[in-house]
Amino acid sequence: MSKPIYVLSGPNLNLLGVREPEIYGHQTLDDVKRLCEARASAFGCTVVFRQSNHEGELVDWIQEARTEASALVINPAAYGHTSIAILDGLKMLSVPVIECHLSNPASRETFRRKTYVSLAATGVVSGFGAASYELAVEAAAGLARKAK
Structure with a gap:
């Protein structure tokens, strides 16, 4: 079996569906997980889906992704x-990195228009709500597959 695609979500995303639904939508993080699993399955892949409000835990998972x-x-x-x-952490990875956002950061507050993650990302998917995750998993x- 091939290695899974890691899907990591940062702070406050555990409150999807409740937190600012006018920006982030009404789907929950569990809904997003199911969408990711289904999209990955359509491509013969699996996902490891995780969320944390803690920066260090996200870094630990990014480091784990180096080999897993x-x-x-x-x-x-x-x-x-x-x-x-x-x-x-992302700069240490040799696997593709897709940055994903539910909203379009470029159309929001000025401080959201730049992310450090973009400096290490292979590509960015944003602005499609929960479908952003599906599109990112597909990418x-x-x-x-190409990297094999």
Whole structure:
């Protein structure tokens, strides 16, 4: 069996469906997980789906992905705008990295328009709500297949 695609979500995403639904939608993180699993399965892949409000835990999982993942999808949430530690972790990966956002950061507050994660990402998917995750998993699966 091939290595899974890691799908990591940052702070406050555990409250999807409740937190600012006018921006992030009404789907829960469990809904997003099911979408990711279904999309990965359609490409013959599996996912490891995790969320944390803690920066260090996200860094630990990124480091784990170095040897355990075929690709990484990350929605860093607010950490994308602040975390050099996450950037440094991502720069150590040799697998494709897809940055993912539910909303379109470029159309929001000025401080959201730049992320450190983008400096290490192979590509970015944003602005499609929960479908952003599906599209990111699809991109990750395609890139991982090409990298074999």
